Amino acid sequence: MNSHIEQLFINYVRDNKNQLYILAYSYVKNEQDALDVVQDSIQKGWTALDTLENQHQIKSWLYKIVVRTAIDFLRKMKRIQVTExxxxxxxxxxxxxxxxxxxxxxxxxxxxxxxxxxxxxxxxxxxxxxxxxxxxxxxxxxxxxxxxxxxxxxxxxxxxxxxxxxx
Structure with missing residues (x-):
């Protein structure tokens, strides 16, 4: 894996952890759950770093991971349902x-x-x-x-x- 991309990811997460938390919280409405979602998202992002095609898109790429992780979490907790x-x-x-x-x-x-x-x-x-x-x-x-x-x-x-x- 490219160490430049790794460093970019680390810096982005460090500088934007509050925004990531707020985004997760806006979905799950619970402090601990939001922290779990962010932690899972960071882990998923780290393991999927090689799928980041354009480093300038790191924000929307990571937001996508947070949103999907939050939705998966809500599905697991049966707090949302998928309609037709x-x-x-x-x-x-x-x-x-x-x-x-x-x-x-x-x-x-x-x-x-x-x-x-x-x-x-x-x-x-x-x-x-x-x-x-x-x-x-x-x-x-x-x-x-x-x-x-x-x-x-x-x-x-x-x-x-x-x-x-x-x-």
Missing amino acids: DDTLNYLSEQQQDAYRNVDLESALENLPFSLKQIIILRFFEDLKLEDVANILDIPLSTAKSRLYKALKLLKIDMEDEEKIHHG
């Missing part, structure tokens, strides 16, 4: 109280998993939509339509809240 159209949805743990104050984070929680992923990667991780599509292994057109749909749903959700609290 192969989009992932959280099994709702309890019905949301419709009248409590909803901020962006809880509005995000109400989105289907496939839409929430797009919002997290695009806005919270500040990735280009092309990178988001690459990380999630979906066509760019699908990423665009999911982003549009998610933003529309979030806007409606936020507007409903405004009406409840100010109407």
